[in-house]
Amino acid sequence: MTPEILNTAPPLPWASAFRIGWRELRAARAKFLFVILAVAVGVGALTGVRGFSWSFRRMLLKDARTLMAGDLSARIFGLPAAQQQAVLDQLARRGVERTWVTETVTMAAAEHAPDPLLISVKAVDPRAYPFYGEVKLEPPGPLGEALDSHTVAVSNDLIVRLGVKVGDSLRIGGQEFRIVGVVASEPDRMTGTLNVGPRVLITREGLDRTGLITLGSRASERFLFKLPASGTPGVAEVRAILKKAFPEATLADYRETHPIITRGLDRSTTFLSLIGLIALVIGAMGVASAMHGHLQQRLDSIAVMKCVGGRSGQVIRIYVAQTLLLGLGGGLLGVAFGTLVSSAFPSLIARYYPIPAAGGVELWPAAQGIAVACLVTLLFTVPPLLSIRSIRPALIFRRDMEPEAAARRHRTLTAPFSRESRPPLLAGAAILLGTGVVAATLTDGGLKLALRTGFYFTLALTVGVAALAASAWLLLRGVRLLSGRAGARLPGALRHGIANLYRPGNQASAAVVALGVGVMFTLTVFLVQGALLRQIRASAPPGTPNVFLLDIPAEQRQAIADLIRRQDGVERAPDVTGAVAARITSVDGVAIDRLPLRDYGRRFLRTRSVTGLRERPPEMEILRGAWWKPEDHQPLVCVTDEAARILNLKPGSAVDWEIWNRKLHTRVACVERTESLRMSGRFEFLFNTGHLEQFPAIYYGSARVRPNAVAPLQRIMYQRFPTVTVINMADVMQTVEEVVDRISVIVRFISAFTILAGAVMLASSVAGTRFRRMREVVILKTLGATRGRIAGIFSVEFLVLGAVAGVMGSLLASGFAALILRRLMQIEFHFDAVSNLAAVLVAAALATAAGWAACFPILGRKPLEILREE
């Protein structure tokens, strides 16, 4: 039989649920502030990290565009046909700007100079070129005003070699040009054609005047494109259009200006999205522990509500509403905090380099942050919310008489992951799934990538939590056994502290899991960033050569090296490598001219410079195969991955050479990649020693010189060794090094931020057990324990907890870091014992300190005061 009132029972309207939930929040502001702050730190870390990543990417891409002087470059062989011109005009109508750059090599002479000089002429439209970056002139002035059809700007080495000065006249192709300035830096120096002679910048009209460019002359023609700021058409679309219209052209866009920058960008982007996810978990943990502690204190209120007629559904609704309010509050505060930090970001790192501040709050990421906050808060409150169902009103009613009932009631709510909370296993699965979904949502890129990220993320979290829970269980067993055996012999505080760990109602296993997850993620970030930084640093280590010497005769090697070493401003002694001219005749038995080589690939038909090396240079990475051993006497070569791709070479492939009219048969030993700027990185083929020594060689050198000392060096080199060409890459290297520095600073900064957030979370997860501590303090005090003794007991307990969480967390962190580095970033991983040990110590110290901070205020109070507050 059903009483009639049950059929007419109205559900609790959401408005009422929110009202009741809100009242509770308002009443205990300080307590809830803690929960809101926990949510806020998590959300702040998330939005902050995402904010940094955005500014960072924007900044790096801007640098990358500068190195190309445009968004896209198309190197063409021959002038565009009518149809191709139509495509270019069509793009121009869509807002794609373009400028035409021609580079060629010719001779120049000056009135007083004894000999003419081989120069590298670059004809540009100074009104458009460069789209990004700037051509710096000495005396300073805009390129557009300085250059006209009768003037040129020249590099410093031309000034040195021809003995001219600004204002003098220069004769190119029989025409006179006035020198208006010295080119101090040129943004796309590195992406242009390799410049053999001093640079001369000239206008298109000026170049036409020289009559150097006629049909069939050897000039390199290049179009630079600048895409509209609106973002459409995008770089991929324009690239595809150009690829179709100019099938033979070599296309490059700003994402691939320089291997160091491309790889740096890729790896740091991967790293940053990883950090974003980790910030999410750390934040979620904070939310979970705060909400758990919060609901635990609401047990009595819930029981009372049930006594006065509240149904489980109604009570759950009230607390869902309250959770949402907390999530919303934390989300808003977190987004504000994150926005603040990311807009303060430019000034934080202004010491290293200036970047313009991002304008205002970006709505979409902010909304995303708040939604994530609410969702995560709700997800992590599912287990305690569900256990509201099992709170029986009778328990409170009887509490005064039946203490064991109260104890039972306190066990009904346990931490989300503890062994005792078996019913919320399903809820646990929901949490993992939900976090995975959030992780997937936050992943930039396609659906497939998002799903994969979500999946791996969930998997990592599951494995981590399971391993931690298992080890916590083992620990408690072990400790119990130990204290059972040696119990009586241990000092009192130690015995009690250890006994505290497995006492019923203690959440030791939950605390180990929470702390361990925190240590795991924080240390993972630390280890990954360390390896990433080492890798990035190694690609452009301090002292990377920035001056290159070409065509050094064998007999002058020593003299040149000595001369350079004596110069001011030389930071690194010159490094001289001999090169032998060699030509490939066949690959795997197929004659080279029968191979389908196109465009730039046709260079392999001609003579190439090759060199011999005994040891593998430290910055070289072997992609396939292995470097040779000293006892390998048969001729072996190691090839760059680009050459290997074009010629379809793999370890074991046979390559036949013709060197100074002699045949040499070699096998490919390895495929390598060298990202740093070294002489060895400029050879596509490296031979093992003992095979090239018999041939005449030309020597190349490289040195590290302070940028302002390059000009004097060029001058003295020219006076003493006029046949040696000195190439000044100082300005380009400076840009590359700056980018590398930026990447390092940002990676370090964001990691530090995440690690700090992690530490705060660790502390708060321990502090979250404050409520439980209160009861213990009261009971111990009532039984006559002194404050010192209680403090001792707690210290032992926290130390053991922290140490176990630290050991497990750091082991897991090493595992995950290895996985991330090897799989996602292709960086080698080495176990770092010092960091692991430090993590254990820090976890133990942090657990103790946080436990202390939480318990200290209670220690000084009278037992009755606390009992009354309950």
Next chain:
Amino acid sequence: MDILKGIDLDIPRGQFAAIMGPSGSGKSTLLGLLAGLDSPTKGEIQLDGEEITSLSEDRMALLRGRKIGFVFQSYHLIPTLTAEENVLLPMELAGNGNGGRSRARELLERVGLGARRDHYPVQLSGGEQQRVALARAFALHPPILLADEPTGNLDSATGQVVLDLMLAMNREQGATLVLVTHEESVASCADRRIILQDGLVVSQ
């Protein structure tokens, strides 16, 4: 362990029954059963003519909200709600929160705490807290009022004030009152005494 052993008890509408007995005799358990806070292993309980032993937890909660007012020994006000909001809560849970505010104020006036309606439980003395609990118990005009040692935590003068107030309100509402107590002075006001010992009714 059997706490109550074969009790056959009938409390008619409008009666004031006092349950007495030594500690552990099963007084509070009996009260809990009457309120549907627990279910008996055997037997049947009828409340206001309705069989309640087979009702689910949620249905019981609903029934409690409509039919039973509670007064506890340790008040059990919700610490984060003000006096008025504590009184309002049962009405809101029952779905008539809007009209409830004036009723809540009226009840607080009735227990003499009209001026203190915005105070939180910690800001009230024990006697005041118990008076708020009284107002809450009567919020939904329950036909039945259950009280578990309502004066047990109060000094005798305050206890007397609370008891008098409870009896007066009970008369005004015409509710059935079942009260668990240790105190002879409280029991002496009752229409009927039920004395428990070792889970059995020894006198009624």
